[in-house]
Amino acid sequence: MYLIWIYFVSKNTILVTKYMKMPDNCIQLLTRMKIAFVDDEDSVLVSYKDFCARYTLENNLPIECRYFSSSLEFIETFKGGYDAIFFDIEMPGINGMEAANIIRAKDENVIIIFVTNMAQYAIDGYKVSALDFILKPFDYSDFSHEIDKIRRNTKSYSKEFVWINKSKPRKVYFAEILYIESVAHDIHVKLFNQSEIVFRGSLSSFEGELGSDSFIRMCKSYIVNADHVKSVIGEELVMDDGSKLYIPSKRKTEFMKALNKAVGIR
Numbered sequence: 687m688y689l690i691w692i693y694f695v696s697k698n699t700i701l702v703t704k705y706m707k708m709p710d711n712c713i714q715l716l717t718r719m720k721i722a723f724v725d726d727e728d729s730v731l732v733s734y735k736d737f738c739a740r741y742t743l744e745n746n747l748p749i750e751c752r753y754f755s756s757s758l759e760f761i762e763t764f765k766g767g768y769d770a771i772f773f774d775i776e777m778p779g780i781n782g783m784e785a786a787n788i789i790r791a792k793d794e795n796v797i798i799i800f801v802t803n804m805a806q807y808a809i810d811g812y813k814v815s816a817l818d819f820i821l822k823p824f825d826y827s828d829f830s831h832e833i834d835k836i837r838r839n840t841k842s843y844s845k846e847f848v849w850i851n852k853s854k855p856r857k858v859y860f861a862e863i864l865y866i867e868s869v870a871h872d873i874h875v876k877l878f879n880q881s882e883i884v885f886r887g888s889l890s891s892f893e894g895e896l897g898s899d900s901f902i903r904m905c906k907s908y909i910v911n912a913d914h915v916k917s918v919i920g921e922e923l924v925m926d927d928g929s930k931l932y933i934p935s936k937r938k939t940e941f942m943k944a945l946n947k948a949v950g951i952r
Contacts, residue, residue: 723752
C-alpha cells in the first residue's frame with residue numbers, strides 16, 4: 687500500500703513547476719502560489735494556462751493553477767487556501783460579482799481580480815475589496831502585471847527565511863530548502879537549486895531556528911520541508927528534486943500525521 691500526493695488535483699488543476707539553477711550568490715524566493723481562474727469561455731481558460739506556464743518559466747515561481755468554467759462549480763468546491771481568484775463577471779447562473787460576494791464571506795483575505803468586458807462593473811468591485819480589474823481582451827503583459835501585483839500584496843511571499851552558518855552568514859528562504867541532514871557534527875542544507883550549504887552545528891539547534899510547521903523531523907538525522915515532498919511510497923520519501931529518503935518504520939506513523947497536517951490533509 688502506498689500514498690502519493692499529486693499536485694494535478696483534478697482535471698481542472700495543473701501545477702507548473704520549473705527549477706532553474708542559480709549562482710551561489712543569488713538568493714531567490716521560490717514558493718508555490720495557488721490561484722483559481724473562473725471563466726465560462728474555454729479560449730480564456732486556455733490563455734490562462736499558457737500564461738501561467740510562461741510566467742513560471744520566466745520568474746522561476748511554481749504556480750498551482752485551478753480552472754473552473756462556472757461560478758457554481760468553484761463555490762461548491764471552495765475550501766479556502768487560495769492566494770488569488772480571477773473572476774469573469776459575465777457568466778450564466780451565478781455571475782462573477784455574486785460569486786465574489788459569497789467567497790468574500792468565507793475568506794476575508796483572498797485576493798480577487800475581476801475580468802470583464804464592461805468597465806462600469808469597477809464600482810461594484812470595491813464592495814468585495816477587489817484588487818484590480820482586467821478588461822477583455824487581455825494579453826500576457828496584463829496577466830504578468832496582475833501576478834506581480836498579487837505577489838506584492840501577499841505577505842507569505844516576503845519574510846519566511848532563516849540566517850544560517852554563523853561563520854559566513856547567509857539568508858535562505860524556507861521555500862528554497864528541500865531537506866536538512868546531519869552528518870557527524872555538520873549540518874547539510876539541501877537546496878532546490880541542487881546546491882547545498884554545509885556548516886558546523888547540531889540539527890536540534892537548527893530545528894529550533896526554523897520555527898515553521900512546514901519543517902518536520904523525520905528521524906534523528908533528517909528534517910524535511912513538507913512543501914517539497916512529492917510522494918511517499920512505502921518507507922520511501924520522494925522530494926521534488928527526485929531525491930529519496932528513508933522513513934524509519936518506527937517513526938512513520940508519527941511522521942505521516944505531521945506531514946498530513948503540514949500539507950493540509952485531514
